[in-house]
Amino acid sequence: MLNTVYRLVAPRRFEVEFNDIDLHSGQIVVRPTHLSICHADQRYYQGIRPAEVLKEKLPMALIHEGLGEVVYDPTGTFHCGDSVIMIPNTPVEHDEIIAENYLRSSKFRASGFDGFMQEHVALAPDRVVPLDDSIDKVVAAFTELVSVSVHALRRFDSIAHARRNVIGIWGDGNLGYITAIFFKAMFPESALYIFGVDQEKLSQFSFADDTFSVTDIPKDLLIDHAFECVGGDASQKAINQIIDHIHPEGTISILGVSEYPVPINTRMVLEKGLRIFGSSRSGREDFLKTVELYHKHPEIIGYLSNIVGAQIEIRNIADMNLAFETDIHKSIGKTIMIWNR
């Protein structure tokens, strides 16, 4: 079936192209309804990835956070009209040890191949997770981002030692906020401190036990483990600050993406015997766990709806540009495209 694909062909320029979806391939066909813009999409849209990366990847459809409705399923797993969250990670092999999102052979939507800015998306049946009507679809649009936090928290649970009295999260943006919400749901016994730069943003973390400005952290404040949700140029400062304020043998979970290598104080990492682990992306299990947590802790949806920014109905390419430009000028929050293509 001919399918309209909206590919970014150059920074700030989307163009219409078509592909042909094979209805006999065993894949299901989903019509996107709610798509959410991520920083990674913005780096392509604004052309701030290195020129050689842009040259290699474009033209490509952006967006890896989204949900839609099943319109065709030759496997009989779903009914037409079922809401499903789409999983962008697309493994081509299974490994006993290495998770699907770390296999170097796995492909990822809007990074290795076309993302969700399409009229229809063809996916393997295990690349979608059902979503019932009780969950707000606008919030569920960025479940992928949420599942990355859930993935990191599940890894934290398996890696970090058992003393978890005080946990710190660095970063007062979307990722820090989401990680904090789910940390509280998954580890309610621990005290949670948030470290950020913007008092306005920090005030949103009403469920945390305390918040601190990174320019004004008490010298004697110590934490057992930490999450870095900062990324970019500020990664270096955040990670070294964590190293200063963490107890020996604590773990540091790094989630923030940085375009360039980050110098860190390895001497103190050695002296304190710290464990630093990275987390990136997520797999099917993380999506299932995330949806389970939505149901188990309904208050989470309320907290997440606080970071829904603009909702923009998309009927044409001008609307797509409007959504991306609006997203650039926000201070916090997720821009959601109500996809009507």
Added chain:
Amino acid sequence: MVFGVILAGGIGSRMGNVEKPKQYLKVGNKPIIIHTIEKFFMHDAFTKLIVLCPKQWIENTRNLVKKYLGDGAEHIAVLEGGSTRNETIMNSIAYIEKEYGIDDDTLIVTHDSVRPFLTYRIIEENIRYGMEYGAVDTVIPATDTIVESQDGKVIASVPDRTRMYQGQTPQTFKAKKLKELYLSLSEEEKKILTDASKIFVIKGEQVYLVEGEVFNIKITYPYDLRVAESLIQDQKSGK
């Protein structure tokens, strides 16, 4: 009930030196008509899809449908078209009456078989507004200035472009109403019909506009075929 009516009745005399009607030419690696049928096939609102084509192409069309849609072919009836576009539509209504019966809300979404680039949204809005208003036409704002001439030699008028639209398809109608209006037309009135929405217009009925797409092109000339071919792009290999 909603029916998809795909009009493939034309012989394609404008296509130049090709033997097949244009809807049977391949774009990508499938015949154009199959691309078009697949777009309708994907929409679960349709009780049945009705494809109307020239008599001598019926068997070939059935074979193509079976080849490309497999078991889905049961969902598609291939019938003979009529002598004109509107007669072809009347054939589809006659089939619906016979097989399913017809009532005030029976809706037909009629579409040119040579417009394979229509989108889910266009179909969806045709059905939604068709149900609500009874008659829908798919249009895009005119980009070229439209010039009217009575004799083909000099301009008679230049209508305000901001009020001009170019008609595409689908066109969607309440089938019973369409049939009633069509049968009430004189032969003279029938002669000046270039499409079905005009039946409503000349009878003073309202036709609602649905926004089409610039790329929802009608493959009419060899040039269009090349444009269509170039629009279908898989991503660069090696990604």
